[in-house]
Structure formats: C-alpha cells, structure tokens
Amino acid sequence: MVHAEHSSEVVHRDPRSGEKRIYPGGEPAGYIIELENGYTPYHAGDTGVFGDMKFIVEYYRPDLALLPIDGYFTMDPAHAAYAVKALLKAKRVVPMHYRTFPPLRGTPKALQEALGRFPVELIGMVPWETRIF
Numbered sequence: 001m002v003h004a005e006h007s008s009e010v011v012h013r014d015p016r017s018g019e020k021r022i023y024p025g026g027e028p029a030g031y032i033i034e035l036e037n038g039y040t041p042y043h044a045g046d047t048g049v050f051g052d053m054k055f056i057v058e059y060y061r062p063d064l065a066l067l068p069i070d071g072y073f074t075m076d077p078a079h080a081a082y083a084v085k086a087l088l089k090a091k092r093v094v095p096m097h098y099r100t101f102p103p104l105r106g107t108p109k110a111l112q113e114a115l116g117r118f119p120v121e122l123i124g125m126v127p128w129e130t131r132i133f
Contacts, residue, residue, distance in 0.1 A: 002056055004028035004047035006074060032060045039063050039133055042088075046097060049079045053087040064133060065090040068097035069106035077106045081114035092121045092133075 008025030030045035042062035044053075056062070065088050068074040074097065075083060084090050098106045108124040115122065125131065 002030045002032055002042075003050065003052055004030045004045035005050040006046045006048065030056075032056065032062060034060075041066065041133070044068065046074050048074050049083045049087070051087070053083055057088045057090075062088075062090070064092045064094065066094045066096050069095045069108070069111050070098045070100075070104035071106045072103045075106075077110035078114045080106075080111055081116075081118070084115060084120055085118050090120055092123060094123045094125060 006028040008028060010023045010025045011020055012023060013020050028045055028047060030047060031043045032040060033043070034040045040060060040062045041064040042056060042060065043066045046068055065084065067080045067083060069077045069080045071077070071079075077095075080093075080095065084093055093111075095106070095108045095111050098104050098108075108122060112122050123131065
C-alpha cells in the first residue's frame with residue numbers, strides 16, 4: 001500500500017438533533033502488486049499528482065499504471081499526463097475513474113491528447129472488460 005493524495009469526509013445527520021456533522025472518511029491509498037511472474041501494476045487509487053510518484057517508480061518499477069483522469073478532486077487528463085511523463089515514466093497506462101457520474105469529465109481521448117507524442121501505450125477499457133497482462 002502506498003500514499004495517495006485525496007481528501008475524504010463523511011457527512012452524517014444526527015437523528016435526534018438533526019445537526020449535520022462531518023467526520024474524517026479515511027486515508028486514501030494506492031497499491032503496488034508484484035505478481036508471481038514479476039509483472040507489477042501500480043493502482044494509483046483516487047489521487048491527485050504528488051511528488052512521491054517518482055519514488056514509487058524508482059523503487060517498485062511498475063510495468064503498468066492505473067491512473068484516475070476524472071478531474072474532480074483528483075487528476076484530470078493534463079495532470080495524469082504530467083504524472084506519466086515527468087514522474088512515473090510509465091510504458092503502459094490504464095485511465096480510470098471517469099464518466100461514472102456527471103462531474104467526472106475526463107476522457108481517455110483527452111489524456112491521449114495531453115500525452116502528445118510521449119511513448120506510452122494507453123489502454124482504454126470499457127465497464128466489465130477484462131484484460132490479461
């Protein structure tokens with residue numbers, strides 16, 4: 001489990017008083033999973049860009065990065081492209097966490113445009129699609 005950068009709050013209304021209270025909702029996290037064959041995906045979690053992504057790539061050397069591109073409290077396509085090019089130097093990227101409800105406006109096409117000619121395999125997927133890496 002590795003760091004991710006995202007706030008989290010839970011709003012609860014007290015049933016007796018009707019008063020709203022805000023509680024911490026937990027810490028965000030990403031995951032590095034080394035598979036039996038040595039293949040190593042990095043699931044960034046629900047996160048914004050943060051400097052320790054450079055440490056993650058230098059220490060764990062992930063083969064694949066799964067990155068949010070929704071742009072609603074997390075990376076948008078431009079930020080994800082920056083993370084790929086400047087910090088992760090990822091060879092393969094799966095964009096995630098987009099278009100699941102109206103405020104999440106990032107798209108894989110926008111990520112591809114932000115990446116420009118950077119040499120990365122962008123792996124777009126649709127809900128319920130499976131891939132073997």
